[in-house]
Amino acid sequence: MPPDFTPLRTARLILRPLALEDAAPLHRLVNDWEVAKTLARVPFPYPRELADEWIASTWVQMAEGEAWHLAIEAAGTLVGCVGLTLDRPGGGQPGGPPGGKGAELGYWVGRPSWGQGLAPEAAGALSRWAIESLGLSTIHASALRDNLRSQAVLRRIGLQPAGEAMQPFLSRGGPMPVLLFRGGKAELQAAVPPKPVVLVAAVALIDPDGRILLAQRPPGKPMAGLWEFPGGKVDPGETPERALIRELKEELDIDVTEACLGPFTFASHAYEKFHLLMPLYLCRRWGGQVRGMEGQTLAWVRPQKLAEYPMPPADVPLVAMLRDFL
Numbered sequence: 001m002p003p004d005f006t007p008l009r010t011a012r013l014i015l016r017p018l019a020l021e022d023a024a025p026l027h028r029l030v031n032d033w034e035v036a037k038t039l040a041r042v043p044f045p046y047p048r049e050l051a052d053e054w055i056a057s058t059w060v061q062m063a064e065g066e067a068w069h070l071a072i073e074a075a076g077t078l079v080g081c082v083g084l085t086l087d088r089p090g091g092g093q094p095g096g097p098p099g100g101k102g103a104e105l106g107y108w109v110g111r112p113s114w115g116q117g118l119a120p121e122a123a124g125a126l127s128r129w130a131i132e133s134l135g136l137s138t139i140h141a142s143a144l145r146d147n148l149r150s151q152a153v154l155r156r157i158g159l160q161p162a163g164e165a166m167q168p169f170l171s172r173g174g175p176m177p178v179l180l181f182r183g184g185k186a187e188l189q190a191a192v193p194p195k196p197v198v199l200v201a202a203v204a205l206i207d208p209d210g211r212i213l214l215a216q217r218p219p220g221k222p223m224a225g226l227w228e229f230p231g232g233k234v235d236p237g238e239t240p241e242r243a244l245i246r247e248l249k250e251e252l253d254i255d256v257t258e259a260c261l262g263p264f265t266f267a268s269h270a271y272e273k274f275h276l277l278m279p280l281y282l283c284r285r286w287g288g289q290v291r292g293m294e295g296q297t298l299a300w301v302r303p304q305k306l307a308e309y310p311m312p313p314a315d316v317p318l319v320a321m322l323r324d325f326l
């Protein structure tokens with residue numbers, strides 16, 4: 001039985017325990033000289049039964065807290081494996097840490113999925129998870145001296161060169177020269193690509209009764225159904241004020257001037273795929289009648305009632321500030 005393990009998710013991948021059904025595709029992908037020749041512990045040819053045995057052994061190792069070998073799944077298909085094996089105390093593995101808890105990282109991606117950056121995505125995610133959840137101080141790994149692609153993967157996830165060694169390779173029938181890599185939490189974190197910052201301008205339109213206009217995000221959009229302040233993304237080269245004037249005309253058919261947009265506060269919020277930076281303006285004067293031009297539902301809401309409207313997480317602190325201010 002596969003052990004209980006909450007799969008790790010990345011932008012494109014799911015890292016989950018191997019299942020018996022993975023044996024056939026795993027065998028097909030790893031029984032490929034181009035893959036097997038880079039792996040120290042994989043024989044070539046790779047017997048079909050070994051796939052079943054290997055999968056069962058990963059369950060035992062995970063249950064015992066010795067190693068975490070996971071399937072790399074992309075769009076519902078097994079594309080490779082990634083694993084971490086804890087160093088045995090006093091094991092003195094080449095490249096292993098002098099003190100603290102360490103683990104050796106290994107991975108492979110089947111040939112059909114090469115060239116898409118899946119190996120660093122999987123290896124980085126598992127390594128960062130292990131540092132956080134298993135309390136590891138170091139991750140180490142090795143790559144054949146002539147395997148530049150794998151060395152690039154290790155560098156990309158933040159591991160640093162840590163010397164050279166000879167390592168036995170089952171597929172090569174003897175020891176081979178490898179480069180060693182190692183890194184801790186700081187190195188792994190520093191290598192995480194920053195999220196793009198998305199600049200969105202938004203406004204709290206306030207009517208003569210002191211009510212604020214909220215618009216409901218339409219179905220099909222991210223965060224559909226949540227209520228938000230009118231506004232939208234600032235185009236390259238545009239100021240937030242110009243963007244708001246444009247968006248308010250497009251979305252609500254009203255005319256606003258820059259002089260009527262008073263800067264109030266801003267949201268700075270980490271969404272999963274981007275970091276939102278959203279200045280929020282106040283506006284009490286505009287030309288024309290507010291009407292939803294994009295079929296969006298609108299609501300004029302008293303400040304005390306704002307909390308009853310579910311809003312994107314970035315807006316929650318803004319609502320509290322508005323309530324206090326108005």
Ligand SMILES: Nc1nc2c([nH]c(=O)n2[C@H]2C[C@H](O)[C@@H](COP(=O)(O)OP(=O)(O)OP(=O)(O)O)O2)c(=O)[nH]1
Nearest residue numbers: 200202221222228229230231232233276312314315
């Ligand atoms: N207008 C507005 N956007 C908000 C608020 N809170 C919040 O997190 N956002 C987010 C949702 C969106 O990711 C982004 C606004 O972008 P947008 O409205 O131009 O774009 P969108 O995601 O609806 O659609 P698209 O242009 O990507 O197709 O800012 C808010 O109060 N008002």
